[in-house]
Amino acid sequence: MKRKLLAITTAAVLGVQSVVLLTPQQASANFDQLVREETTKLSPGVTHSEKRYASEAVHVLKVDLNDSFTELDLNVPGHLQTTTNQAKAQHKEGHQVVGAVNAAFFNFSSGLPVNLIAMNNRLVNRGIIGSNANSPTHTRVAFGIGADGKGLVHGVSLGMSLKMDGASLEGTKMNGTRNEGDIVVYTPAVSTTGTNPWGVEVIVDGVGASVGNLPFGETATGTVEKITYNGEGGNATVPRGGFVISMHGKDAKDLLNGLKVGDEVSYTNTINNPWMNADYVMAAGPMLVDNGKVNITMNTSSSFAANRHPRTAVGVDKSGEHIYMVTVDGRQAGYSSGASLVDLAQYLISLGAYDAINLDGGGSTAMAIRPQGAFQPVLINSPSDGYERGVSATLQAISTAPTSTPETLVFEKEAEGGIVEGTSMNVSVTSAMDKYYNPVRLSASDVTYEVVGNIGEMEGSTFHATNEGTGKIIANAGNATGEVEVTVVSDYDELDGTTVPVEISSLDSSSGWSADQAKAKASVATSTAKKKQGSASLQLTYDFTGSEDGTKAAYAVATKPLEIKGQPEKIGMWVHGDGNTNWLRGVIVDRDGESHTIDFTARDKFTWSGWKYVTANVPSSAILPLRFERIYVAQPTESLQAKGTVHFDQLEAIYSDSYTAPISFSDLTSSHWAYSNIQQLAQEKIINGFPDNSFRPEASITRAQAAIMLVREKGITPGGSTDFNDVSSSHYASKEIAAAVDAGLLNGRSETTFAPDAPLTRAELSALLVRAYNVGDDPAGTSFPDVPASHWAKGVISQLASADIVDGYPDGTFRPERATTRAEFSKLMISAIR
Incomplete structure (x- = not known):
């Protein structure tokens, strides 16, 4: 007798969470096959979405700044601290951190951001910009919350305006190394200028305010205490209540226009208009999206931009009222490969971003959320290093909603898929939430249970199944409620479950x-x-x-x-x-x-x-x-x-005599969109992994590998030889290639070449599947703009598309010369067989 039982733990949360399982669909170059999406409301104004694509794992926090209980804060702790720990440190009643992402690029030694930071209309860190177009911060762009409370992604321009009797100067940098032509302003943040004697320095005192902390747009005025010229000074001491103007160049003395000791000098910190009176400004880069279009402000062919890496980004919609904070995991074969900057920009546009900027990524990429019913934020993504890295700054989505009485119960039962008459199972309320999604503490004594439908009875939190049928277990705690459906059957054979094994222990x-x-x-x-x-x-x-x-x-x-x-x-x-x-x-x-x-x-x-x-x-x-x-x-x-x-x-x-253990590959998890197809082919010994126990699902399949799989699946005996110059008898797939060619399943790329180790293109795959499995019946059907009537594979591509075996891309193209991955080949072969 075959006995089937599905025993997994599920959570039933009423009206606050949606899970969508999808068949693969096209979205963009690296986000083209959405396999699973789960969306959860974290607070009145913040929603978290987990999106699993064929080769990407993405997390999105959508923040609605229109909501009166929602804020988006910048946290700079002054030292390196993980995103999760930063979130926990700021998490408290009335200021609950419901979501956070890593933000600024930083210096590992100092633990501080390396680019511009301004908060409350004051400069915190002037920062640096990249030295060339291969740097992500080559162009100074920033994200922040403007004076109107809306999100902004925009370029940043800082100024240091110096006015004196008869002259006006513009500072070139603050507290940095003085080079030829520079006008450097040194503030009390440094004790001395560290300069050599070969320049002009004006020591100004009596300002009465910290120049470095002066709000943008405000002016501080002091009196010239001393002036030193070439060869006279250098390395001047910065007055605690003033500043030093240090210049270098042949015209430096002339720029002072007769300035003398006792004269007044005024100083004004300036920032370009979109950022005046902003809550905060955080520079990063590069810009990804500008006015709804991809606009990468760095060299897109550089390795930083073109290669697929873990990424963190933030975007705003056209109104500035909705913020999208995104993480893309990467460098994890079989789980998530990461994204190029162009793909990341396109993805942000697909979410609704009108402007967007790249943040620190790589091993720093991290997102923390406060799950429904939880009292603390937790890490939700998978960092590429296998652990969460300390970072210098985070963007934190805040709920200021007060905690009130519970309304929704987070309710669990230990078995899904049915329970056998005469057996029992435990149920429990793990937590509760108020109307603002704040967690509310409950004790077991606060919860009562009842059974609807004549299927059994409750003893405390244990359900005893007494009669066949379908009913509900309802949990109540004051005005809060939760429920879960239960089916009772008379024998294990009747369980609407599965023949897959049921975990006893993960042994983790x-x-x-x-x-x-x-x-x-x-x-x-x-x-x-x-x-x-x-x-x-x-x-x-x-x-x-x-x-x-x-x-x-x-x-x-x-x-x-x-x-x-x-x-x-x-x-x-x-x-x-x-x-x-x-x-x-x-x-x-x-x-x-x-x-x-x-x-x-x-x-x-x-x-x-x-x-x-x-x-x-x-x-x-x-x-x-x-x-x-x-x-x-x-x-x-x-x-x-x-x-x-x-x-x-x-x-x-x-629970099944016929169960066969899955073939395990180190880089392939059961959540992969092609897992079941790969498993089927592996079980039937049609496809193999590599000696290191990997499958490499995103690697291109070669023409030789395709020949091997075809011959195995069709039951053709390998053998014979070919006239191709590039397929010697010693080639590992020579006999399979010969058999596939003899059977009319594959052709060479010319009369004399087969290209056995070249990737199999999508056009070649289409021809192969039509020849091998005779699928589709409308060669004049679906068309694609990049597959003209003159293309050699036009008929077979249209035939497969009409049979819904292959799809095009979001832009309507087919991309016939694109390489086919091993995962794609597995899925499409199974689709054609069926």
């Missing part, structure tokens, strides 16, 4: 496990170095080399035996062997407390090195419900008793 941590031993030494630990799935594995280290005689064993024991849902056929897990010869076993315990030993291997058959998926049969005599107690390694034979370390990952219950 040694917490909840202890070591035991028989005539041996043993220890357990968490291992992040060796893992098959998730973040870590359970490590068991054993030593059977002691002098005591007899069978020796090392155990990883669950501190609390783990619940096994229903009656599985087998228990499975991934095991990393150490090459020693041992016996791998486990123990499950049934309802009556009787222990049942199960064998993952026969005696002396645990001999492999590396990862392997193993299963153990569950005895039919075990009385439900079952619990998993321990995994162990044993060796009865003295000559084989050694010491070593093994690892376990993803312990699961299997």
